[in-house]
Amino acid sequence: MEESSGSSSLFAVFILSVFSLFLIPYTIYKLCVAAAPDEVVKPWESKKTSAISRFAGKFFTVQNVLLAVGWLVWVGLVFYVQTQSADLAPFDPFEILKIDRGATDKEVKKAYRQLSLIYHPDKNPDPAAAKYFAESITKAYQALTDEEARKNYEKYGHPDGQQALNMGVALPEWIFSRDKHAAPVILISLIGICILLPLIAAACYLLRSNKYMGPNNVATETLEIFLRSKFAVKESQGLARVLDTLVFAYEFIMLPTPSEQAEGLEALRRTMLRLQPDLKEKPQFWKRKPSIVKCNMLLLAHLLRAPVPPIFANDMKYVLKKSPQFLEEMINIANLARPPAGYGWLTPTIGCLEMAQCITQAMSITARKSLSTGSTKGGTDTNVLLQLPHFDYDVLKKLGRKKVRSLAELSTMDAEERLELFVTSGLTKSQAEEAATSLLSIPTVTLTDVQLQVEGEADGTQLVETDIVTCSVQVVLSRPSHASPDAQPPKGTSVLAYAPMYPYPKPEKWNFIVADPLTNTVYARAETALVDAEAAGLRTAQRAKQPLLLTGGRPSNGKKEVADVPVTANGSSASAAEKGGEVALAAHSAAAAPTGQLVEVKFRAPKAGKYDLTLYCISDSWAGCDRSAAFKMRVAEQTRAEKEGRGGGKARAEIASGDEAARDDNADERDDDDEEDEEDGSEGDWDSEDSGTEESGSEDEDEPAEKEKDGKEKSPEKQ
Structure with a gap:
């Protein structure tokens, strides 16, 4: 028996098998799973591309090219x-002589003579031909003509008799060394590289992955800090405190x-003190860990x-990449169900979304605080222009001298006139083009037809405690770029925001929040991409030959937007004084408004009483584009039958139909007047921006007097 040796051909088979294990499943994944429409739309691109360019851009991606190379x-x-x-094929004389297995001796000799004329050394001087003639053709002829050789072939499969076992290993031959000192080293290397190294890599990956949880890949320690530490998300934490x-x-x-980085940190510190002089009065800011101070200054x-x-280029990219993920988790923590009502907090939710807007468009907190979220005042605030790239207060002053103070005025200008205005205001030509592109991509959202429905019940059914309520709204999104003749309907799963100051692609996400601003309560939140709403806005702009204007919440005609009209839903009634002429205006506007994207937010009905709720529509990418729709909701107390799980449907139908007898029969089971008095007594004004004086994450824990003074804000541990 021969000793085992390597085989390049077997090694190629081994490599082909392993390579196929990765290539074939990945190809199936790309064709079946990844082929879903996950295209990201860029509505701010005005260049019309050809079909060949779109095809090339879609299929000639880095992943597809690597797959083709594979x-x-x-x-x-x-x-x-x-x-x-051929080296691995078994010896077959019939195959070598190219004859049938039932060939006669005459046919065997004839085939041998024909091959001799081609491969015999006297006829062919090629050494490879002579080797093939001696080792293959001659042995095949002997195996079929010589009696002894034929017996050996029939018994052992070879004319020379029983052969020694030749074992080949699916590894290159150079790995097998006859050197006694090199062989152990090669063996240990093979074990370490092929066995131990993959196991160590898998163990490290699993240990590291255990530090993270959730779709945002956030460390569990981070969630613990956001939830339970002294720097946790707090009930009254507005935009100014989110960064803390x-x-x-x-x-x-x-x-x-x-x-x-010490020299760079000092230079960055001087810059921050020049731009933020109030940092000089915060000694605790500079006493924190250097990494925290660095990240704070970078933001x-x-x-x-x-x-x-x-020297901070990579750190800046890392901080900006992780910040939206952390803000998303802070929003989730703010929306956690908390006793006794089981709802979340509105103020930190809005504060985190506003911070996401600031990070996406590189907008200062001071400028963003001047805008009123969801109100009709945002569009007239000049500070909303500061989200445009390369805009600062000097540019705003120069625009103000030319009587230009709003997004709507800029969006209605001619393109050449607008570029010239930007250049004369201090921007270069390239900066002016970036600012114009950003201006034309700012969205305008319209909310219509806000309705409440009880899940599993017919229309007109009165809301009762613990019902699952669905708040639905029709949304239409328009941009000034829709006026371009090259504008195409968006197709895909998300829309990419134009954010040249942010180093990564940023999909637009819109948060729909049902909340009670007076009690700082979030009943439910839904996050979605308004792709269908943008398609509806584009159709509207094409029919009207112009897009909706950038008004920041106020229609161009100056009338009250239908989204701000109180909406009566599901059995609750508004008085004639509450309705007036606004309901007629709302009905007329809703009838004329185009059908957009339907957005639904589900929540559980609170305890019995009357509620003035608000549906917020807030972007995580644009400032001054938020909307709100106020509506009234009346919740009835559960009857005794409903509490006991019997006859609730009939009693509810009787209440909804206005049957006086049913109301008399159930009068002892509910007391609306008491519930209304309790509701009126519990409501109060809520400061949604900077309520409370305690700084989030204050490090002065040794001052009980200050803590008692600011004791309105409970720590998460006590809650």
Whole structure:
């Protein structure tokens, strides 16, 4: 028996098998799973591309090119294996002489003579031909003509008799060394590279993945800090306090701050003190861990559009990449069901969304605080222009001298006139083009037909405690770019926001929140991409030959928007004084409004009483584009039969139909007057921006007097 040795042909088979295990499943995934319409729409692109360019951009991606190269390598391996498989084929004299298995001796001799004329050394001087003639053709002839050789072939499969077992290993021959010192090293290397290294890599990956949870890949330590530490999300935490919690994420705490960055940190510190003089009065800000101070200053520099030393380029990208993920988790924590009612907090939810807007468009917190979320005042505030790239207060002053103070005025200008205005206001030509592109991509959202429905009940059914309520609204989204003749209907799953100041692609997400602003309560939140709403807005713009104007919440005709009209739903009634002429205006506007995207938000009805709720529509990418629709909701107390789980449907139908006898029969089971008095007594004004004086994450824990003074805000541990 021969000793085992390597085989290049077997190694090629091994490589082909392993390569196929990865290539074939990935190809199936790309064709079946990844082929779903996940295209990201860019409505701010005005260039009309040809069909060939769109095809090339869709299919000639990096992943597709790598996949094609992988299949070319696979075909090459298959061809190599086929050419090298001759050494592995068993000895077959009939195949070598190219004759049938039932051939006679005469046919065998004839085939041998024909092959001799081709491969005999006297006829063919090629050494390879002589070797093939001696080792294959001659042995095949002997196996079929010589009696002894034929017996050996029939018994052992070879004319020379029993052959020694030749074992081949699916590894290259150069790995097998006869050197006694090199062989152990090669063996240990094979075990370490092929067995131990993959196991170590898998173990490290699993250990690291255990630190994260949720779709945003956020560390569990970060969630613990946001939920239970002294820097946790608080009930009255508005936009100004969100940054105090955001920078204490565990990933930011563990961000390396080597000594090489000391000079850059000092330069960044001087820049921040110049732009934010109030930081001089916050000694606790500079006493924090260097990594936290660095991340805080980097975020402030981004919001203020201040220059950052080049040594922080990678840190800045990391901070901006992780911040939206942390804000999403902070929103989830703010919306957690909390006793006794089981609802979330509105103020930190809006604050985090406003911070996401600021980070996406590099807008300062001061400028964003001047805009009123969901009100009709945002469009007239000049500060809304500060979200445009390269705009600052100097540019706003120059525009103000030319009587231009709003997005609507800029969007209605001629393109050339607008570019010239930007250039004369201090921008370069390229900066002016970026600002114009951003202006034309700012969305305008219209909310119509806000309705409440009880799940599983007929229309007109009165709301009762613990019912599952669905708040639905029709949404239409328009942009000034829809006026372009090259505008195409969006197709895909999301729309990409135009954010040149943000280093990563940013899909637009819209949050629909049903809340009670007086009690700082969030009943439910739904996040969606308004792709269908944009398609409806584009159809409307094409029919009207012009898009909806950028008004920030006020229609161009100056009338009250239908979204702000109180909506009566599901059995609740408004008085004639409440309706007046506004309901007629709402009905007329809703009838004339185009059908847009239907958005539904589900929540559980609260305890019995009357509620003045608000449906907020807030973007995570644009400032001044938020909307709100106010509506009334009346919830009845459960009857005794409903509480006991019997006859609830009949009693509810009787209440909805207005049957006086049914009301008399159930009068002892509910007391609406008491519920209304309790509701009126519990409601009060809520400051949604900067209520409370305690700084989020204050480090002065040794001052009980201050803590008692600001005791309106409970810590998450006590809640």
